Amino acid sequence: MPSPTINLADVKGIWRPVYARRQALHATADAIILAAWRADLHGIGLAPAVAAWRQATGETVDPATQRRRQAAAAAVLGTLSARSWRRTRAALALAAKRAHRAGWAAGHAIVTQDNADDTDFEEPADSPYRIGSPDMTDHTADATAASVLTAALRAGANRAGRAMADSEEDPEGEAEGILGDGLDLELASDVAVSAAYGAGMLSAYLGAGAQAVVWMTAGDARVCNLCQDNETDSPYSLLGAPSLPAHARCRCCLAPA
Template sequence: MAVPDATIQLQNLKGIWRPIYAHRTALHSTADAIVLAAWRRDVRGLDLTPAVVLAGEGADPAWQHRRRAAAAAVVGVLTAWSWRRTRAAIALAAKRAHRAGWAAGYALLSQDHDDDTPYSGEPDSPYTIGSPDMDDHRADSTATAVLTAALTATADRAGRAIADTTDDDPTGDGEHIVDDGLDLVLLTDAAVSAAYGAGMLAAYLGAGTRSVIWLTAGDGRVCPRCSDAEAGSPYSLLAAPTLPQHPHCRCCLAPA
């Protein structure tokens, strides 16, 4: 059955949703800033000259083959580089997101929904299951997945820039793309949303909640996929759609 009036109405937040979305907005902003800062520290000293040399050796003159060769060469350089700070920052962001999601879920379970006062982001868990904390292995796996995807996407963009440039020194265009970290930020945002949703579900699991509803942001930017997810509510905890449904998804899961 569909849940009537489930939409959050993000442009006119009331009650408990005010502090929840204030926490969530701050969470994403902080994660993006911390991870991007770590990436830019890690990228210092990176030289794409070897990639340019490898991409140019025996490259097919067709532009699509030049792009593929350049992207593959950049991937080789990037994956050989140390991303210690970036990996640690992603893992930390995922852990913080999981706990923030748990805190939001706990607030929805324990606080009057008309109460718009801030809630604690570090509550003591009364549960033996549904931990508020993401374990180290899962956080490290999340960091590895995000970093791997970011390096591949960045290498593809940098490789295109190197292959298409008419400058005498093509490394500059590629290195500028690597430095901007746009792919990393996009993928980190998605990972933070996923960890946040997992944290919410952990809180619901610990409280014995049996079903949840999918809530959209209630404006013209809501996509058909998220509208369908809302219309299909409620869901059992194990069958609920996974956050996020797409990059920059603003939806939320609430106990039914």
């Protein structure tokens, strides 16, 4: 069984190109998705949301802070939900498919190359959809995109609503600034990309006949208790391993036992 912990400060062997590619994957996904988000967000005005919020809470009434924030969040979410987010959906679906394929390529390299070999590996050739395939179906990619967008819109509306409700001078501008930073979409898409990557790895391991996997942490002071517990409790059956990622920005990985 491989040693569970990866030392990201000094990555050696096959894990060097695996993690280099993974970091590049996330950086590219962030850039593509946030560019699509900002293009879809362009021209949005939250003045109707501010008006709806004020109507819901009453101009002359000073309601409890929580009620003000909830009403503001609902108003923002209504404005956001009226948009199609076509570019963002497409970018999310593309990122998920690329991540699954990248995870499969990494998993395939891990089970086929010498563990000490730190040379780069090839991308998989096109293949039909089957068990162990490097490809994610369009249906799964679209469903992933829809789920991520729904979560990001709700989280973004909650943050923007809080800013709107707490602002004394410019509620519209404060809320639009929150949406413009794209943080909620970035975090939600990071989880989705890592999940697709992990699913791709498991697909490669499954196709190679692996029976169990170990959870591998990054081996530094930033490792959280949840990830450390996942590593300590390894190995797991191939389909019984904890879901990757354990949280947003998770750096852990799965390796065949």
